[in-house]
Amino acid sequence: MPVRLYDSLEARLRELEPLVPGEVGMYVCGPTVQSSPHIGHLRSALVYDLWRRWLGYRGYRVTLVRNVTDIDDKILAFAAKPGDTDGEQWWALAYRYELEFTNAYNRLGILPPTYEPRATASVQQMQELIQRLIDAGHAYPAPDGSGDVYFDTLSWPSYGSLTRQASADMVAAEDADPRGKRDPRDFALWKGRKEDEPESASWPSPWGPGRPGWHIECSAMSARYLGRAFDIHGGGLDLRFPHHENELAQSTAAGDAFAGYWVHNGLVTVDGQKMSKSLGNSIFAADFLAEARPVVVRYYLAATHYRSTLDYHQGALLEADAAYERIRTFLDRSALALERAGVGSDRADTVPAAFADALDDDLSTPGAFAVLHETVRTGNAALDARNLDVVAERRAEVLAMVRVLGIDPGDPQWASTGAGPAADALRALVERLLEERQEARSGRDFARADRIRNDLAEAGIALEDTPAGTQWSIDGE
């Protein structure tokens, strides 16, 4: 079955047919590194990580490019603002936040993209694109001497096609500063340097010193790294307009075929309300990751379909934790049972057909998780029935699925810091106590056995008696 994905431009499910068979070029709008990452940023990056992993599993060679917007109005404004970061250069501020994003991505097991270009490194390509637009009659330098260059929306009849809007119906922004625009809908391709802006934030150009507008970077960098025609363009739903609409207009007006498919991920709300910088209700990555293990956060973010709104509320991570534990526990139990029987336990199979069908169908992670849990259930039943052949099969399937989703509990990525002398000492002590408890149980001295179990529980160590012996684990790991 071919992979199908929902194309926002045509507003329908389409089969993926890459320009070059077997290869997929994917451009995703990354963050503007002006403040700390929040859940929405994590979700967005995770969505494309999952797309990339699935397409990779399906045999495609995926080139994933996710940009970093490291120059923009707010970055300059925040750097200039007096406060804690007084005196910090705009580029230092941008880099500081970029590192925060990278760190959060890493903790969630989001694989680094094939390449992560910064806007400031492609200014030349942007200028070339702007020049092509001017030459084609779709852009003009402002006549007011500001050094701005605008895209001429009225010169491009299909402007608005991505969001199915007619230019005439668009409400002009209240705060729109008409400056040298021919039409309020025109947008800046190039912004002339203003007096109070640092010289380090300006580049020479045929239209005077200045810096690129926001939208132009994606048009220029997607073409630079993926070609003037590429397969998939992704980004948050909130970027559809104006950002993606403008990208589409610029690139196509300049004669580039641009993206074959437009994919938009749903936003994250908090208690039903949109999370946004202006509302100040953002849940930041650091707080979020402090609430649950990163692998559980990943499970939580991946379990909802990527196009749905994800509404975060208190307790959501606890549910995700319980669901994830079910999978982890099965993998532990099955490994133990197979090893005792002298059967290897690291075999990973291909994923079940139903799981593949779900992900082929517009990356239906909810369907995929349903299959994963079904498989765990039948695997557990086989364990109880001591049917090890079936256990081995189910385990191999679960491993394959969990690896595609990036939530394999055995992945060193998620390994706790519990290695080294301290962990060894803890293990020795716990195992000594477990021996004592076993002696007590054998002598039917349950009071003593339970006292040991309670003491360990108070220290955050949970016990589980299984036919194969007692297992212990540290809560939250």
Add this chain to the structure above:
RNA sequence: GGUGGAGUGGCCGAGAGGCGAGGCAGCGGCCUGCAAAGCCGUAUACGCGGGUUCGAAUCCCGUCUCCACCUCCA
């Protein structure tokens, strides 16, 4: 005003004309010294009102409510 999306059981969350996805919580049972884990069983669910159909959560008409975007946004 324009454009798009959503309302599903105690909660989360899929599905898109016909055997009630899956998870969490609950209840009953099995297992267990007791737990834990696991297994089995367990639900008058589809915003409201009409209609089409042998059959509607799904299609049609109407209606209510919520959300997003319309030049800061992942």
